[in-house]
Amino acid sequence: MAVVYAPARETLYQVLGIAENGTVSEMKKAYREMARKYHPDVSAPEMREEHTRRFIMARKAYQTLSDPQSRDLYDRNLATGKQGTEEERGYWWRIRWQAQLDELQKRKQTVPTTMSRY
């Protein structure tokens, strides 16, 4: 499965515009609509690049979610935060670094200052 290299702004479900518990037939319908709308062959020349991008995203979303195995893997990744939206990710990260800062404070209180360092 291709790895996404920018923080995902939307989940694959959001790309297709369906709910996370959407059925395969809902997915098919959504994908068909998007394909009709964004296919490069039916796009005006100036919109072609943008539409191609969306078309590719939609196709990727459909391919991943319509196959039960890959959908399951994707859902699990989503749950464990590997493919979350930016806000979700920010939340979890905040918890973690706040803890790290607390720990740093604690550490420095218990570690004796060294007399000479060099």
Add this chain to the structure above:
Amino acid sequence: MMALCTFPFAGPVSKGVGADGQKHTILASQWLGGTDLQCHLDFKNKQARKKSTVVHGSLSEREEYHSQKPPTPLLDTINYPIHMKNLSIKELNQLADELRSDVIFNVSKTGGHLGSSLGVIELTVALHYVFNAPQDRLLWDVGHQSYPHKILTGRRDKMSTLRQTNGLSGFTKRSESEYDCFGAGHSSTTISAGLGMAVGRDLKGRKNNVVAVIGDGAMTAGQAYEAMNNAGYLDSDMIVILNDNKQVSLPTANLDGPIPPVGALSGALSRLQSNRPLRELREVAKGVTKQIGGPMHELASKVDEYARGLISGSGSTLFEELGLYYIGPVDGHNIDDMVAILKEVKSTKTTGPVLIHVVTEKGRGYPYAEKAADKYHGVNKFDPATGKQQKSSSLTQSYTTYFAEALIAEAEVDKDIVAIHAAMGGGTGLNLFLRRFPTRCFDVGIAEQHAVTFAAGLACEGIKPFCAIYSSFLQRGYDQVVHDVDLQKLPVRFAMDRAGLVGSDGPTHCGAFDVAFMACLPNMVVMAPSDEAELFHMVATAAAIDDRPSCFRYPRGNGVGVELPPANKGIPLEVGRGRILIEGERVALLGYGSAVQSCLSAAALLESRGLRLTVADARFCKPLDHALIRSLAKSHDVLITVEEGSIGGFGSHVAQFMALDGLLDGKLKWRPLVLPDRYIDHGSPADQLMEAGLTPYHIAATVFNILGKAREALEIMS
């Protein structure tokens, strides 16, 4: 995201307005996600209303950004970081937005590095807010992301001179500003320098902070580990900010799409960003709540509290093992978060070295950069509204491209040829080679030392490695060239692009020394093409030399327009043989590499004044064409060697030979023309050549001077 719609529109509305009172789009509606643009524009006062019907969402114009620079009321009040100290977080966010548009509009007019600066806008604002430069030392690795830093530290009004002669450097530069505490251009030096500054501070009894910002790409270089290892050992108080945008090689995409980061480090950094333990904990908590019942949000917050305690130990083993305290990952575009963390770390006494892992997006905030595969890393002048870059028109291609094509042609017929580069697939042209031979192109990350020895290892096994490393970057791997390659006489081929002066990147990228440091090696064949056809032949020559190492250097820029060999396949040259281009008398110009073109131009200048010079192309610095030199020395009164390199290079080798051969014992006058014994600042190539004294006019004037015609010399220089 950006409060663009609140800016009153002060400038003239119509740029390129059509006769039918055309629309002037500020933002396409989809960029704002379809929000209502009622609040947008204020056409009062000066504008002719008839010209300005704003239609938002005019998709046919495809403008996803401002075409005019929006007002920057807050940034206008900031000349130095001290002016930021009383701002609220909300104002800091506004400042970041204004700073972002300032960077975009400045770079659109001058060209330069864009994506990297956009990725660190929020980080720069947070750093200057929390810390007190220049007493607090702020170091930027490589320095090409320092544009926002420069704007905030007293150089905003000079941004229009960026990368130009006598203007601002495109990198940090100590002599430019006290806020640039360490110069850069090559990567991975800031942790080392920062540690030095931290230890120096401690020895002097000072109390300032030291913060080094380094990218995940620069982290792939060994020096970063050497520095972290030492920092951990010394336990000095300093902060390392790892700016992680998952872009490790340049460009950050090959011809066919984004490049996955090379190396194992990226995987490790990715895993740090995973939220797995937290998420799993929460899932468990959800399950528990279902059974227990009760308000979910209460339990969730308790879980969060416990989670904090539990996961605080989940810092990165990699950095912790080296002795750095790891904090992160942190959203590098959230000023709130970053200010909180930086303040807390700053206020903690004796932290030892702390590494804050900040995650950013290269090109952030400029839609065209975000969408581009190369994130607009380095750009020409461009139109902000459409993102379209100025294309320089040239009849010939760059030497970089010709090199790649030449190597591909060689590799087609010889299966053993492979190519190696250090995170510079685009800059070396090897992305073209990669596309043709995906299994025979090796990107080792920013690791020149490793690249050279890696190539040596390949050569041991009978492979024919071509190491494409810029002249100045090869400096990093010099011992490996000497000890691993030359000493053992392994046939590694070095293709040194960016030889000589390089223009706006300046002295850090200038390839002044490669002739000197390669030609002094006993086993190295050293050659330089005078034009692109010669480059094709030298690639073939290097491929054919299989019993010793070889190298060839070529400049930044485009070919001169000579005919290329058929099918891009060069013919190996006879090693140690130069060629005479023009037969003349009395005065001979012996050029090496691109300088030959200047010699030809000088000869043309002098022809019109009644002098017919001999012009020769040495082709080889090692082994020298002794017969050619003897013949020139014996049949001319004056011999001038010309090269775009430092002292100790071609001219010195020629002098050495002539002296030993007795050629200087007679009436011959020999003069060397080399780069002057100082660093030439960034500027246009023409200005730099002028500053270096190597233009055709300088060569012609030198001829006149030697011939005792001082007046003509002065004339030609004016």
